[in-house]
Amino acid sequence: MASKMALSRSFRLWGRALVVQRRSMGTGPLGYFPSRLDIGKREVVGFGLTGEECYVEDVHSPFPAIRFKEDTAEIAMLREKEKGDWKKLTVPERKELYRASFAQTLTEMEAPTGEWKPILGVTLFLSSLGIWFYLWMRKFVYDDLPETMTNEELVKDQIRFMIEGRTNPVQGLASNYDYEKGQWKK
Amino acid sequence: MASSSMKMALWTRNALIRGVRPQMQTAAGIRFMSSKVQETDAEFDARYEAFFNRKDIDGWEIRKAMQDLARMDLVPEPTIVAAALRACRRVNDYSLTTRFLEVVKFKCGSKQDEIWPYMLQEIRPTLDELGISTPEELGYDKPELALPNPYEIH
Known part of the structure; x- marks a missing residue:
């Protein structure tokens, strides 16, 4: 179950990465590679998830191969400042640097989507359709229950018949009946 | 239960590590049904600390070591974390x-x-020395932004 969830999640993440970058046929150093991502001017910083130069978000592989944003002039300036004392970086600058490298924080990746609510709602709605269908069948399709189930006398006759026939004497009906005293066992 | 999960953790860790640098495993450690020498916790910590403390380390190698640590069934020691921050x-x-x-x-x-x-508490001196904010100080302990679901974009 967990691996299945992880799989579907990683597919979702993959889809998310594809939203960020358009796919294009490559002619780069891996020209023969059938699909290659156009990463623009993004800096390649590591191995990433599979070695492919693409941005994939995954809490189990939290270090993507490329930075999330291309180096614009503002970010380049920040990178220069980053080479100096980090104590001089303000909080917005720190966040800017973070978001230049990563699209989402780990808590954002793990944030609940609320997806369970529509799933539960639709499930209960469809189940109720089944119940309504059964009620409809009860009213318009099915006959009344047979007399052997509704007439108390006939039901008693049936039970008496089963007792006398020693029906299921080990664990079932007849095992509960005391034949010496002629009554149900207490 | 505790000991079996510990064995599992050790097994996972050592299986992962052995491929990387077998020559580092010198001293005899605890044996769990194996003829291979096991790396002790102290040796493991020292190895990763030394890796992060290398003078010529680059971003690629830092990410590689961080990724390996992230894949293992453990929380890295504060000394390793501090060394990693210095490497950054x-x-x-x-x-x-x-x-x-x-x-x-x-x-x-x-x-x-x-x-x-x-x-x-353990890495606070390093954080202060390098001027690094914790995720909490940046407000990243809670979700800050939301991405649209790609399946909802038409």
Whole structure:
């Protein structure tokens, strides 16, 4: 179950990465590679998830191969400042640097989507359709229950018949009946 | 149960590590039904600390070691975390420090309330010295932004 969830999640993440970058046929150093991502001017910083130069978000592989944003002039300036004392970086600058490298924080990746609510709602709605269908069948399709189930006398006759026939004497009906005293066992 | 999960953790860790640097495993350690020499916890910590402390380390190698640590069934020792933060400082990558601290916090799992404050307390001198903010100080302990679901974009 967990691996299945992880799989579907990683597919979702993959889809998310594809939203960020358009796919294009490559002619780069891996020209023969059938699909290659156009990463623009993004800096390649590591191995990433599979070695492919693409941005994939995954809490189990939290270090993507490329930075999330291309180096614009503002970010380049920040990178220069980053080479100096980090104590001089303000909080917005720190966040800017973070978001230049990563699209989402780990808590954002793990944030609940609320997806369970529509799933539960639709499930209960469809189940109720089944119940309504059964009620409809009860009213318009099915006959009344047979007399052997509704007439108390006939039901008693049936039970008496089963007792006398020693029906299921080990664990079932007849095992509960005391034949010496002629009554149900207490 | 505890000991079997510990064995599992050790097994996983050593299986992962052995491929990387077998020559580092010198001293005899605990044996768990294996003829291979096991690396002790202290040796493991020292190895990763030494790796992060290398003078010529680059961003690629830092990410590789961080990724390996993230894949293992453990929370890295504060000394390793501090060494990793210093390595980030040497390659001038601030965002990596935040991401690594997030990963360490994530690795605490269900024991986050116990381990994470201890971790912060142990690495606080390094954080102050290098001027690194914790994820909490940046407001990243809670979701800040939301991405649209790609399946909802038409």
